[in-house]
Amino acid sequence: MLIIALAAKNAQRRRRLLIAAVILLYIFSNTFLLTLYAKLWDIPPYPKKNTRTYSCEILLGGFTMLDNDGNGMLNISADRYIEAVKLLTTGKAKHLLMSGGNGSLLDRRFSEADWTKTQLKDFNFPDTSILIEDRSRNTMENASYSKVILARAHLKPPYLLVTSAFHMRRSMMIFQHQGINVVPYPANYLVDRGDISFSDFLPDGSSLLAWNLYTKELVGYVIDYFKVR
Secondary structure, eight states: OHHHHHHOOOHHHHHHHHHHHHHHHHHHTBHHHHHHHHHHHSOOOOOTTOOOOBSOEEEESOSEEEOTTSOEEEOTTTHHHHHHHHHHHTTSBSOEEEEOOOOOSSOOOOOHHHHHHHHHGGGTOOGGGEEEEOOOOSHHHHHHHHHHHHHHTTOOSOEEEEEEHHHHHHHHHHHHHTTOOEEEEEEOOSSOOSOOOGGGGSBOTHHHHHHHHHHHHHHHHHHHHHHHO
């Protein structure tokens, strides 16, 4: 809109485009509106008072990236990984199934699951407690490949499903369609779930990144909804 406004010769049209662009920019940089949407979309946190122990947790990939030297590193979704390690460390989950290969269309040499396995070795977890699924490229494949591994390992459901809060709704739909009994354990919340303050009405550039992720998830949810029906 800004580009068209700059090129527009009609003054009235230029003014309308500029106003519309400013309004859109404010809407998508407004933390208050983002928080309202996130609270409707995100799955609520796992109850802290729940003391149940699970045979396995399923950790979905998407929390790593490559540095300039081609080595793996954690990205902004690292809280998925941190929460999964905590669940295994505290004994809340007896096994950890890491599901994630490489979703890149250009470079498929890096395997997220294999890299994660090397990181988990530093915690001295028994090899028998770590399961690896390194072929999946998306959430649909996460579910189908994980189902085979869980059945082969004879681990009884339900399982904890660990992924980012913005990704949990779509993940639950897909895993349940595959007949996998999972309990949501969302992590990596993008917005503060506390009370609304005055600062939430001020423009914030970080909201643009969050809207990017939520919009992608919404589109993915709609597409996957028709795939599984």
